[in-house]
Amino acid sequence: MPEPMPDLPEPAHHELDSMLSRKFGKEVANYFSGSPLNRVSFLRTDHPFLSLALKHPSTSFLLFNNLNPLIVSSTKLAFASFKDVEPIIGEDIYSKSEEDLIKEYNSSKYIPQLVFLGLDDRNQDGLVYKDYYKGAPYFALDITPKDPIKSAAETLISSLETKGVSFSKGRMHISLPPQEAAIYAESRHLLDWNARNPFCASCGHPTFSVNAGFKRICPPRDLASSMTNSSASPDRPPCATRTGISNLSFPRTDPTVIMAVVSADGQKILLGRQKRWPEYWYSTLAGFLEPAESVEEAVRREVWEESGIHLGRVVIHSTQPWPYPANLMIGAIGQAIPGGEEIHLGHDAELEDAKWFPTDEVREALQIGTSGLGETAGPQYKEGGLRLPPRTAIANQLMSAVVGGFLGAEPKI
Amino acid sequence: MPEPMPDLPEPAHHELDSMLSRKFGKEVANYFSGSPLNRVSFLRTDHPFLSLALKHPSTSFLLFNNLNPLIVSSTKLAFASFKDVEPIIGEDIYSKSEEDLIKEYNSSKYIPQLVFLGLDDRNQDGLVYKDYYKGAPYFALDITPKDPIKSAAETLISSLETKGVSFSKGRMHISLPPQEAAIYAESRHLLDWNARNPFCASCGHPTFSVNAGFKRICPPRDLASSMTNSSASPDRPPCATRTGISNLSFPRTDPTVIMAVVSADGQKILLGRQKRWPEYWYSTLAGFLEPAESVEEAVRREVWEESGIHLGRVVIHSTQPWPYPANLMIGAIGQAIPGGEEIHLGHDAELEDAKWFPTDEVREALQIGTSGLGETAGPQYKEGGLRLPPRTAIANQLMSAVVGGFLGAEPKI
Structure with a gap:
């Protein structure tokens, strides 16, 4: 099934930090969540x-x-x-x-x-x-x-x-x-x-x-x-x-998995791209959760089907409502098993390309190469460098968590 | 919306431990997940x-x-x-x-x-x-x-x-x-x-x-x-x-939140019951995630609507496919904020009762008081004691995680 599209523009006009701060402990609040309204659903x-x-x-x-x-x-x-x-x-x-x-x-x-x-x-x-x-x-x-x-x-x-x-x-x-x-x-x-x-x-x-x-x-x-x-x-x-x-x-909401995949040694991140995206633009893999799958199973299946990579550990990171038209994006971070890192695009025809990127390259791109899909990257971006989705996309938050050491405190597989 | 029902019987006939073991690191695999099949979805x-x-x-x-x-x-x-x-x-x-x-x-x-x-x-x-x-x-x-x-x-x-x-x-x-x-x-x-x-x-x-x-x-x-x-x-x-x-x-899967709620001091667990359940039977609160909610927001809203309690920290624990007819149960553990622990059942008419139970009472009931909804509790159970859902239900896994110290390693709010 089609991959959800991170195509919101970079929010230069306002500060996301307050929203993305880890209020309530370790919780990451993604864009589109954080409503100020009490729904009082029982009064409907x-x-x-x-x-x-x-x-x-x-x-x-x-x-x-x-x-x-x-x-x-x-x-x-x-x-x-x-x-x-x-x-x-x-x-x-x-x-x-x-x-x-x-x-x-x-x-x-x-x-x-x-x-x-x-x-x-x-x-x-x-x-x-x-x-x-x-x-x-x-x-x-x-x-x-x-x-x-x-x-x-x-x-x-x-x-x-x-x-x-x-x-x-x-x-x-x-x-x-x-x-x-x-x-x-x-x-x-x-x-x-x-x-x-x-x-x-x-x-x-x-x-x-x-x-x-409702x-x-x-x-x-x-x-x-x-x-x-x-x-x-x-x-x-x-x-x-x-x-x-x-x-x-009742309203339908489609659970969708989206995942930053790290190599077995934790030094590389797997990213993929669709044909219609701008040149040099990559993002995390994603897909719909299917009937009778746990989130971890859906993550492993999607990653194997789209890239051929076999995942071991999968950890849920945060979630993001995505109203185009009706998704709940469930963000996860997964780690490839040793020997399961060879990329094979032949199963599913969804991605034009998938590649392992060194963590440092992703870290730099998160600083200078992010933008909305229809926008140009920032002034520091150099043509040919990796381009990534903006901070309003959960894909960006997942990559940021990886380069920030999300899996670091845990033992490697 | 109606609460999903944990009504599978206790699996006395086979050992769940191997399935529920923390394979792949900290992952908890719940009943109905763990399929041995490769779906090869691209061959459909x-x-x-x-x-x-x-x-x-x-x-x-x-x-x-x-x-x-x-x-x-x-x-x-x-x-x-x-x-x-x-x-x-x-x-x-x-x-x-x-x-x-x-x-x-x-x-x-x-x-x-x-x-x-x-x-x-x-x-x-x-x-x-x-x-x-x-x-x-x-x-x-x-x-x-x-x-x-x-x-x-x-x-x-x-x-x-x-x-x-x-x-x-x-x-x-x-x-x-x-x-x-x-x-x-x-x-x-x-x-x-x-x-x-x-x-x-x-x-x-x-x-x-x-x-x-499909x-x-x-x-x-x-x-x-x-x-x-x-x-x-x-x-x-x-x-x-x-x-x-x-x-x-495409097939519909309804994301549902189910949550073990602990008191601000971590010493009590909130459980609720529906009128049609057997006497002394309680379980965790649950409800459907609504459009444009993160999982944490849905957990806080449901808990407040059903019990009046205000939650701070919410942590996702594990997920369970639930084919009656089409749920993805997203299990979480939430903690009440100090001063937000007063029970009020008047918002939503869904629960017959909700109560704070000492952690020790829940720990004991997990050992001697679990069964399927239509079954009798085990031989050690004494009439009048708390009854809880079986290990095949994610509600049981969430309570087990709490009494096992899931939140213990983290600072209290």
């Missing part, structure tokens, strides 16, 4: 709460057009207010209970996707609910102009553009501070999942978004059928997702 | 290879009826030969290329689900392919009796039963040696995923199994439509899954 079915959250003066809406977020600049998200979005979502979509909305389900009605992201309790003027849950509510909303919201969405977009904000042009143009990146990642992952799953994989009928954007169900009745044919029953055939809890109803 | 589209594998004398088929595997006894899988299954799957379903099979796709034809699991290279009489890929092939096959294979499946099942093998009666009745458990886990996860996804979540049309059971695609043509109406075009409307790589086409 509580429509009186959601109704208050929707209209509270402290509430922010992150708007998306075809999965691109509204931004002030590539380093700052833009947020809208309830008044901005009211012409699109109506006065209060949470005025009825979830149960009642399911009874009235009509698949022919387009409802713009809204997701409740959580509460930011750093805001002292936020909502207070049941004396206990406090903070400024955040929502994500898809306002891609399509019928019947086309006209209202276009009006809003024009009005926003006069204020100097606009939708990002793809992910290459975002380089957000870590906490905004985490809010964007949650939004994008959920909006993409909802957009990608309009039908039930179990029975083929249209699905309906509930739980404030669940899609296959309703037992659909009033659309009786609209076109008044004698038709709104009842649908039985569906397996209705008779028990099905994972199909 | 290679029909000449699959055709040889299907009919090789060393080949084994693990048969399933409604997701229950064929067994000799609760401690031993039973395998069938190609001759056994030929009346059900035909002479060679891989005689045509995948491309040709997609062209001939007809959604009205039922094809029993077959999954290529991998090669067991411990078998010296196994298949040899391209001089490099060696071993005895393993397949999983769903022979649930339904038209048009009903009669052939029933004949095979009768014939197998006269040989003294039968289908397990649910998962409570399986207690396999670790390597067989891993083969079963891969089979069950893949067969369940295929059975659960007969329709395309993107467009609602029937899907087709390819890549030897991919489901939405074919552009379906000959079924022209069978019922000869003037109907077999062409289907466009589908987003056809215009790029979509994760919807």
Whole structure:
């Protein structure tokens, strides 16, 4: 399966050190994690709460057009207010209970996707609910102009553009501070999942978004059928997702392994490259974890399949949410067994090249050769030298851990 | 979301120590991992290879009826030969290329689900392919009796039963040696995923199994439509899954966090229980990782939502595949922050109870109070004492790590 792509730009505009510092002991917090929001997931079915959250003066809406977020600049998200979005979502979509909305389900009605992201309790003027849950509510909303919201969405977009904000042009143009990146990642992952799953994989009928954007169900009745044919029953055939809890109803997150591989003597690092990458650009190997694999097994399988190298010890390093579209990157560091270091690219056709690099060369490239995929490397970089992904990519963090001596305190194999 | 259930029985019949030994350094290999098979995933589209594998004398088929595997006894899988299954799957379903099979796709034809699991290279009489890929092939096959294979499946099942093998009666009745458990886990996860996804979540049309059971695609043509109406075009409307790589086409694995929580002073362990569990039975907390969370964030959120406790340090311990239906259990150990240890069950209604247990009480219960959920505890257990899940459950391994001093070598928060 395809390798996830580390293609975020180098964040020159803000300091990553505070985020990447080892808060909570030895934990490494990667880019896209570190959200300031309390998700209060158990309140997602509580429509009186959601109704208050929707209209509270402290509430922010992150708007998306075809999965691109509204931004002030590539380093700052833009947020809208309830008044901005009211012409699109109506006065209060949470005025009825979830149960009642399911009874009235009509698949022919387009409802713009809204997701409740959580509460930011750093805001002292936020909502207070049941004396206990406090903070400024955040929502994500898809306002891609399509019928019947086309006209209202276009009006809003024009009005926003006069204020100097606009939708990002793809992910290459975002380089957000870590906490905004985490809010964007949650939004994008959920909006993409909802957009990608309009039908039930179990029975083929249209699905309906509930739980404030965190669940899609296959309703037992659909009033659309009786609209076109008044004698038709709104009842649908039985569906397996209705008779028990099905994972199909919940957001999908794909566990992915990504690993820095060191030689048996600890002096070299294995890196690979894909054909479409810029010249001299390499990164760590990666791939999807398969059914019934532990993380260590997935790491060994992927490394052998892509490079022919046999790994012994594998240690999990850190994890990174990756919302393109739905990955959990599980970062590991693995060590080749003596005699298992010969590179063979013939198993799987995924990599154009894989090579052992001396640790010192990787250390230098981490200092002068990193950048986003579409960017140029820094001023100290010399043509022909190794190029590597930026610090926002977990691949960079894994290589940094190796050159920083991550495995050094442990006995060699 | 619901908590995964540790309900495998205690494996009295075989020794887990060899599997759970820290092979490859500090790695803990949990039950359901440790497969002896090389998946050679890049050969799943290679029909000449699959055709040889299907009919090789060393080949084994693990048969399933409604997701229950064929067994000799609760401690031993039973395998069938190609001759056994030929009346059900035909002479060679891989005689045509995948491309040709997609062209001939007809959604009205039922094809029993077959999954290529991998090669067991411990078998010296196994298949040899391209001089490099060696071993005895393993397949999983769903022979649930339904038209048009009903009669052939029933004949095979009768014939197998006269040989003294039968289908397990649910998962409570399986207690396999670790390597067989891993083969079963891969089979069950893949067969369940295929059975659960007969329709395309993107467009609602029937899907087709390819890549030897590891991919489901939405074919552009379906000959079924022209069978019922000869003037109907077999062409289907466009589908987003056809215009790029979509994760919807690949098996789903749900990352799940499960965590042993220790008090700030390291002297107590937090355990919770669900209402439906036997009296005195407790386990570690668990829940699904959500979109755009790191593992540590998911652990902290779940623990706070379910118990009100605030965690500081979180360390990943090990992982466990869990094929009911599709989880990757990511095991962690977390430590409460001073002042964040008060239990509050009012956020989320998931647990009936959560309690701090002295480490010594947990240590004793790990020795005398473990069993499968449906079993009785061992002879030394005294009524009223703490009961815990068996060693096959990662929850047990996490608690064992804590009482064994996993966090001890580190500074306290």
